[in-house]
Amino acid sequence: MANLSTVYMGLELKNPLIVASCDLTSNIERIKRCEEEGAGAVVLKSLYEEQIEIETEELMRKSWLPGHTEAFEYVRGMSMANGPSTYLNLIKEVKEVASIPVVASLNCVSAKWWVDYAKQLEQSGADALELNISLLPSDLKRTSEEIEQIYMDIIERVVEEINLPVAVKVGPYFTSIAKVLNVFSKKGIKGLVLFNRFYQLDIDVKNFTLKGSNPLSSPNEMSNSLRWIALLSNRIPCDFAATTGVHTGIDVIKQILAGAKAVEICSTLYKNGFKYIKSIIEEIEDWMKEHSYEKIEEFRGKLSKKEEDKIELYERQQYIGALNK
Numbered sequence: 001m002a003n004l005s006t007v008y009m010g011l012e013l014k015n016p017l018i019v020a021s022c023d024l025t026s027n028i029e030r031i032k033r034c035e036e037e038g039a040g041a042v043v044l045k046s047l048y049e050e051q052i053e054i055e056t057e058e059l060m061r062k063s064w065l066p067g068h069t070e071a072f073e074y075v076r077g078m079s080m081a082n083g084p085s086t087y088l089n090l091i092k093e094v095k096e097v098a099s100i101p102v103v104a105s106l107n108c109v110s111a112k113w114w115v116d117y118a119k120q121l122e123q124s125g126a127d128a129l130e131l132n133i134s135l136l137p138s139d140l141k142r143t144s145e146e147i148e149q150i151y152m153d154i155i156e157r158v159v160e161e162i163n164l165p166v167a168v169k170v171g172p173y174f175t176s177i178a179k180v181l182n183v184f185s186k187k188g189i190k191g192l193v194l195f196n197r198f199y200q201l202d203i204d205v206k207n208f209t210l211k212g213s214n215p216l217s218s219p220n221e222m223s224n225s226l227r228w229i230a231l232l233s234n235r236i237p238c239d240f241a242a243t244t245g246v247h248t249g250i251d252v253i254k255q256i257l258a259g260a261k262a263v264e265i266c267s268t269l270y271k272n273g274f275k276y277i278k279s280i281i282e283e284i285e286d287w288m289k290e291h292s293y294e295k296i297e298e299f300r301g302k303l304s305k306k307e308e309d310k311i312e313l314y315e316r317q318q319y320i321g322a323l324n325k
């Protein structure tokens with residue numbers, strides 16, 4: 001029997017499958033279901049900054065919210081009862097009934113709010129904290145250094161104040177992503193989650209309105225995280241988790257070969273149901289058996305870039321003759 005256990009950010013996971021932060025991890029019944037079907041861990045639905053602002057009645061004074069639609073829809077659909085206190089209680093309850101690690105998630109856009117909440121999440125019993133930092137670099141005046149500094153301030157202040165392992169979940173919009181992630185990794189975080197998938201914008205040409213599209217990913221969206229995890233996992237001293245487009249057991253194996261310690265899955269469970277966690281695990285076990293692997297560590301990072309490797313395949317950006325016959 002293949003042993004799928006892995007250590008991610010110091011947490012011992014029975015397998016590398018983590019149910020990503022989303023509505024599938026927003027209440028106790030769903031989290032229990034994730035565990036029953038065999039997930040290695042869960043990341044709770046994020047606690048949003050807006051949620052806290054609602055409690056302090058500051059929300060409506062903010063102007064940026066309508067531009068941040070994932071958060072906006074979440075906030076619109078919830079009542080005051082779903083505030084941070086509910087979130088903290090959820091962690092306590094989950095820790096009483098579930099034995100898999102529970103990662104809390106904070107959606108941050110600035111450092112000021114987060115230190116107190118991070119401490120409270122720690123006190124509530126979360127096993128780790130994922131910072132869901134989603135800044136869309138759309139400001140015409142803000143330089144990349146200024147944006148990176150916001151990330152840094154959040155990371156530094158949170159890491160300083162809590163003892164939990166902290167992961168940072170980022171999107172792909174950085175000018176110099178290798179350098180930036182390397183700098184983040186030196187700030188005391190234990191994990192990097194590549195890459196968050198942001199709200200997809202579309203246009204309704206009949207009604208001349210903006211609208212959302214494709215809330216769920218497709219499998220062909222995985223190549224970006226695969227490339228960067230393969231390029232960086234052996235060179236940056238941090239555990240990597242892959243997210244976006246990981247849909248099957250073979251996708252998980254690819255990410256592990258690239259060097260990921262874990263994967264965070266969401267869309268594939270919306271499409272196929274919780275029971276699909278078991279199928280993914282079976283697919284990984286079958287592949288390991290076929291290749292005579294007994295442990296994940298025997299093949300993890302086998303295709304991550306080593307110093308001596310040629311860079312071309314990892315970094316090739318243009319197709320050269322790909323469709324020539």
Ligand SMILES: Cc1cc2nc3c(=O)[nH]c(=O)nc-3n(C[C@H](O)[C@H](O)[C@H](O)COP(=O)(O)O)c2cc1C
Pocket residue numbers: 020021022023045046047105132169195196197215216217218243244245246264265266267268
């Ligand atoms: C309905 C929905 C809600 C989500 N909510 C959150 C959230 O609260 N926090 C977060 O960090 N990511 C959130 N995500 C992003 C997922 O955690 C995940 O990173 C993303 O969907 C890409 O993974 P996938 O391709 O497996 O879906 C959400 C995704 C969906 C579809």
